Amino acid sequence: MANSQSTPRRPGSMMGMLISLAIVVVVVLVIFALNNKPANENPKPVDYKMSLEVAQTAGVIDAQVPKPVPEGWVATSANYDLVSSHPTKIATWTVGFVTADGQFVGVRQGNGESEKFIQQMTVNGEEKGQQDVNGQIWTRYVSPDTDNDSLVLVGPKQTTVVTGTVGWDELGRVAGSLSS
Secondary structure, three states: OOOOOOOOOOOOOHHHHHHHHHHHHHHHHHHHHHHOOOOOOOOOOOHHHHHHHHHHHOOOOOOEEEEEOOOOOEEEEEEEEEEEOOOOOOOEEEEEOOOOOOOOEEEEOOOHHHHHHHHHHOOOEEEEEEEEEOEEEEEEEOOOOOOOEEEEEEOOOOOOEEOOOOHHHHHHHHHHEEEE
C-alpha cells in the first residue's frame, strides 16, 4: 500500500512571486513596444486633381480647392461621390490636407440637404457666430466631439464646409481662396 501521508506543499516564496511578476511585466512591455509604433511623420500624399476633374466635369456641384494650395501642404484624401439614381443627383466633394506644421484642413462640398450635410461634416458642430470672408458671411461651427472648427457657407446650389485644426483666421484664408 502506498504511503497515505503526502508531504505538504510549500507555499511559493516571495522571491518566486517577484520573479513571476517580473516575467509578466517584461512580456507586457515587449507586446506594448511591438504594437505602439509612432504615427508616420510624413503623410502619404494623394493626387486630388483627378477626383477634382471628375467632379468638375460632372457639373453637379462647383467642386473647389484652395488656390494656390499653400506651400508645404500635402493632400492626404480626395473623394467625389455622385448618387446619380437620386432624382436631383446628389453629389459630394471632399479634399483633406495636412499643413506644413502638421495641422488638418479639409474642404467638403455637397448639394444634398444642407442641415444633415453640415452636421455630418462638422461632426455634430454647434453654431458659434459668424465670420466675414471676402464679403461673404460664413457661419462658424465648433465640434464638441473633435478639435475641429468649421466655417460653413450655404449657397443656393451647394453647401461648403471648410474644417480643420488651424484656427479661424487660417480657415478664413482657405475659404477665401477656394476656386474651381
